[in-house]
Amino acid sequence: MDERKAAILRAVVETYVETAQPIGSGHVARHPDVAVSPATVRNEMVALEHEGYLYQPHTSAGRVPTDKGYRFFVDSLAPSGGLGSVERQQVGQFFESAHGALERMLHDTSRLLAALTDYAAVVVGPAPETSMLRSVQMVGLSPRHVLVVVVLSNGAIERTTLEFDDDLGDDVLASATAHLSAALVGQPFAQLGQVGPSGDSSIDALCRVARDAVAQLCGDESDAVFVGGTARVAQAFDAVDTVRNVLVTLEQQYVVVGLLRDVLDRGVNVSIGAEHGVEPLAECSVVVAPYEVDGELAGTIGVLGPTRMHYQQAMAAVAVVSRQLGQALTER
C-alpha cells in the first residue's frame, strides 16, 4: 500500500463519513490531499477494491469503505490532536461539578460521552473485584428481614436482604453488625475470610449467613452498566430495523459488557463492524478505553456508533473522558 493509495482511501473514508453517499473518483480527485486525475484515482480504486478496502454497491456507483478500509484508516490515524475547546470545556465543567453517588456519576458520564460524540455511550462501573470492604451494616427492615449494606472502597454500595424464620432483636443485630464489621472490613471484596466465633451462637449464625450473602454479591456486576444516548442510534441509521436490532442488543447489558471486555482483551480500543462477533451490531463500531482508579484498572467506557463513525472525534472524547473519570474517581 503506497502513500497515494492510502491518501485515496483516507479521502474516501473521510468523505463518506460526512456524506453517507458512495464516493466517486471525481470527488476523490478534488480532495486536496489527492493531486491526480479522476482516471488515476479510478485505477487505484480498482486495486483498493481488489485488496478489500473498498466496496462498490453496484456497477456505476461510487465506492464505500469496507470494515477493512475503516480499519486501515483508523490505524493510520495520527495519535490525534484531542478535543475541540468547546468539548474540552464541557468535559472539564462536568467533572468540576460531578457529585453524588457513584452510580449517578457513572450514569451522567454516559450522557456526557453521548453528548460529546453524538453516539450511544456505555460506562461500565469499577469492578467490585478489586475493592476492599469499607463498611458492613445490618439494618432491620421488619422483625424477620435484615438489610445488609456494604460500602466498598470504590464508592459503590451493594446490598442484599436476608430473611429469617425467627424474630431478631435490634440488640442482636447491633452486636452482629459490630462483630461482622470487625471481621470483614478491610478485606478484599473478592475473597472474604470467614467470620470467627463471637461466643454467641445466634450472632455467629447471623454473621455466617450475612457473610455468605455478601460474598455472593461480588459476582453479579450487572448493576454497574450505564448506557446513555440510545436515542442517537435512531439518528445514526436510517433503516428502522437496524435501529431496532441495535437497541435490542444495547438493552442486554451482559452483551454490551462482554463486547467491551472482548475488545479490550484483544488489546485494541476500536472495533469495527464485524470484527467483534456480535451479529446484530455488525454495522456498528465501538471505541473503548479503560479507566484507572488509584493506578488500578477499574472499568471501561465506550462509544457505539455506525461503522461510518467520526473515529477521530470519538477516540479523542473517549480518551479524555476515561482519563478524567479515573481521576475524578481517584479523588473521592
Add this chain to the structure above:
Amino acid sequence: MDERKAAILRAVVETYVETAQPIGSGHVARHPDVAVSPATVRNEMVALEHEGYLYQPHTSAGRVPTDKGYRFFVDSLAPSGGLGSVERQQVGQFFESAHGALERMLHDTSRLLAALTDYAAVVVGPAPETSMLRSVQMVGLSPRHVLVVVVLSNGAIERTTLEFDDDLGDDVLASATAHLSAALVGQPFAQLGQVGPSGDSSIDALCRVARDAVAQLCGDESDAVFVGGTARVAQAFDAVDTVRNVLVTLEQQYVVVGLLRDVLDRGVNVSIGAEHGVEPLAECSVVVAPYEVDGELAGTIGVLGPTRMHYQQAMAAVAVVSRQLGQALTER
C-alpha cells in the same frame, strides 16, 4: 351516539390496531358485531367523522380513529377480563423470584412490563417523601471524605458524600454516627428534626452538616425512574424520526415522571395522543397506574406505546403489575 355507531367505532379501532391500515366500510360490515351493509356503515362513518371520532387520510381511503375515537373506545371498554394465563404466570413467576435491591427490582419490573405489553415501560420508584429513616451511617472514604448512607423504610438507599477541610478520625466518625442515628432514625425523611447537642463541638458540627446533606437528598428523586423496553419504540413506529423523537423524550426522565404524574393527577389512567401536552409524544398513548405500599400510595408504573395501542391488554398488564409490585414491596 347510539349503540350501532359505537359498535362501528369499536370495530374500526380494533381492526386498525391490528392492521395499521385505514379501515373501509367493507371490513367493518364484515365484523361480527356489525350486522348491517357497507352502505349503512358508510352513512354512519360520515357522521362519526363529522363528530370527530374518525378521520380520513384522503378521499377514497378507509378511516382511522382520531384521539377522540380512541378515547371513546377506551372509555367504553369493559372493566377488562385481565391477562391471559401465560402472562399471568409470567407475572407470578417474576414476583415469586423477585429479589435484590429495590432499584434492581424496579428496573426488572420495567422490563417485565415491557415484555408483557411489547411497549416501552416506565416504573417510578416509591416517593421518598413518605418514608421514615431506618438507618444513618457515616463511613470514611478518605481522611477528608465521608460517605453518608441512609436506609429508608421503603427499602431505598440514599447516599451522599461530604468533604471536609480537616482530617477526621474513625472514632469521631463512629460517635457522630451514633449520635446522628439516635437523633434521626425513625423520623420522616421529608421533615427531619434538628440534631441536638452532644457535648462535643466537632461531632455537633459534623452531624449538622450530615443532617443537612441528608435532608437535601429527599428532594431529588431522579434516581428512581426506570424505563424499560425502549427498543420496542422502534417497532411501534415506522417513521424513523418519530422513533427518534420518542426516544429522546424518554431519555429525559423528568419529562417522563412529570407526564405520569400529570396523567394520574387528572384522575385517569389512560392518556391518548395529544391529551397529555408533551408534544414529541403526540403519537403516543400512555397507560398508567399507581401502586400502593402498606396501603399508602407509593409510586407509579406505566406503559408508553403508539396511540394505535392494544389498550385492553396494556391496561390489564399495568393493573396486574402495579398490584403485584405494591404487594411485593409491602412484604419486604
Add this chain to the structure above:
DNA sequence: ATTGGCACTCGATAGCATCGAGTGCCAACC
C-alpha cells in the same frame, strides 16, 4: 506511469396507464 476520451452501466427520477379499495349519492326496497 498518467491522463483525456469514450462507450457503457444502472440506480434514481419522472411521466403515464392501470388497478382497485373505498367513497358519496341516489333510487329502490321493506
Add this chain to the structure above:
DNA sequence: GGTTGGCACTCGATGCTATCGAGTGCCAAT
C-alpha cells in the same frame, strides 16, 4: 324512514417505460 344495492367517481398504489446522470472500465495518446 331507515336500509340497501347500484353506480360513478376519487386517488393512492403499482408497474412500466423513458430519460438522466454520476460513475465506471478500458484504451490510446502523452
